[in-house]
Amino acid sequence: MLNRIATMQAVTQAIRSCSGDEELALLVVRGRRTREVELSLGHAIADALGAAMESKLVANLRDQDVVLPIGEHAFVVLLPGVRGRQHAALAAAKLVRALGQPLMLEGWQLHPSVTVGAALYPSDAADAADLCLHADQACHEARGEPDGFAFWRRPVHADSFTHDELRDALARNQLELYLQPVQSLGSGRVSGYEALARWNHPRVGPVPPLAFVGEAERTGLIGELTRWSLTVALRHLAGLRRPGHDLRVNVNLSVVALQMPGFALQVMDLLRVWQVPPSALALEVTESALMRDVVRAQGVLAELRDAGVRISIDDFGTGYSSMAYLQRLPTDELKIDRSFVIDIASNERARHLVGSMVDLGHHLGLEVVAEGVEDEATLSLLRDLGCDRAQGYVIGRPQPAGELVAPPAP
Incomplete structure (x- = not known):
């Protein structure tokens, strides 16, 4: 509490001292x-690490910081x-570089x-x-950035843009498809x-997928959005596949789209x-969305799976599916949500939990992917x-689909 009060007082004083066109970062x-x-x-040693971090911060800053x-x-x-974001980004x-250097503390070499x-x-x-608050929120987002900074x-919400703007973006092909690699943990190769x-958005900037x-x-x-996603994903996958290297693509699917008449036939037509085999396409449905209308979804998913399309349950562990539903649903793949994965190197309970999820998936005959x-x-x-497989920034960041080069064949 004392730290918080002192921090707020210091920040308030720094804000009052701002003048002209200069900014406070x-x-x-x-x-x-x-x-x-x-x-x-x-x-x-943990205390010594904190003291070393503070010393390095001071050593790499200006006198007025x-x-x-x-x-x-x-x-x-x-x-x-x-003077603007570029100046703050350089600092x-x-x-990040200075605090990432190895440290020797009481005979232990640390890699902070x-x-x-x-x-x-x-x-x-x-x-x-x-x-x-905003800087702390950015720090949380930085955990997912390869350079550790954000x-x-x-925030951009649905009311930040109009229905007509979204319709026009689809009609004019203003959306862009990114592809994030998924690695096979057995071979170490990109498998999809x-x-x-x-x-x-030209007016409000990047719009989060959840919003649009x-x-x-x-x-x-x-x-229209689902057709666009499937069409562009399959077109790029067709260009990336090589003989002997059976790449596949996962496309996120709204349960609302899943319930549209003739959806399965539309997928097969695309x-x-x-000229992509059905087994090279996996349709991802989030666990919580799937459970809202599991009976209706089950029929459409079964039709797709019978045709050879793979079915994936996304964000597994964040919803409320039961063992009975998992056993009945026509599913090929479980994707473990990143919230369970991110701490397994430092948290034994998280490690055991993820191990149990992997075992559960395998006992049900499913492939397991960690996000x-x-x-x-x-x-x-x-x-x-x-x-079985994994994806994340250590493997590769999402890239514009048009910039991807086909990975080498085995």
Whole structure:
């Protein structure tokens, strides 16, 4: 509480000192897996690590910059007088590099890493509380970035754009498909991709898929959006496949689209157009959405699976499916949500839980895929747990589909 009060007072004073066209950058810096250090090496070394982090921060900042401890291995850094995001990004990148250097503490060599979130006053917040909150939110987002750094981004909701704008974006092919590689943990090779729709709105900027997919469901555009996703994904997959290397693509599917008349026939027609075998396509449905109308979904999924299309349950573990439903549903694949995967290198309970999910999937005859894999240690543990495939930034970030080069054949 004392740290919080002191931090707010310091941030408020820094805001009052801003003048002219200069901005105040607030960075939240958090150590990664420091709890693992504390549990394995003890409190003394963990405390020494925190002190070393603070010393490195001070050593790599200007005299006018301020470092405020806000918790164990967590700091607020105030950078007054910055000129825009580029200036703040350069400072943040310098800190990420400096704090990522190996450390020798009491005979132990440590390999620390940090995440850094940034927000600017006045462009990102009007007061100290919001500035701190937004930088902390950005720090959370930075966990998924390969460079460990993120700026706060203003949320975009469905009411930020109109139905007509979404319809026009579909009609004018303004959406873009990204493909994220999925690796086989047995061979270490890329075995396929997940297709991800992106919309860079000319007025409001990047629109999260959840926002425009939800709007498409509400306004009857989901059929067009689904056709677009399937068409573009299959077209690119057809260009990436090579003899002896059976790549496949996962396409996210709205349950609303699944319930449209003739949906299964539409999928099969597109497979024929692009000459892609049904087994090379997996349709992903989130666990929670699937459970809302499991009886109706079961029939359509069974029709698709009988035709050879693979069915995947996405975000497994976040919904409320029962063993009975898992046994009855025509399913080929379980995708373990990243919230379970992200801490398995430092959390034994999380590791056991993921291991149980892998075993459950295998007992049901399903392939198991782990999402959100961010480092080699997690990847190695998943391999040891018997997980079949994995995706995440350590394997590859989503890329525009048109920029992908076919992986080498085995």
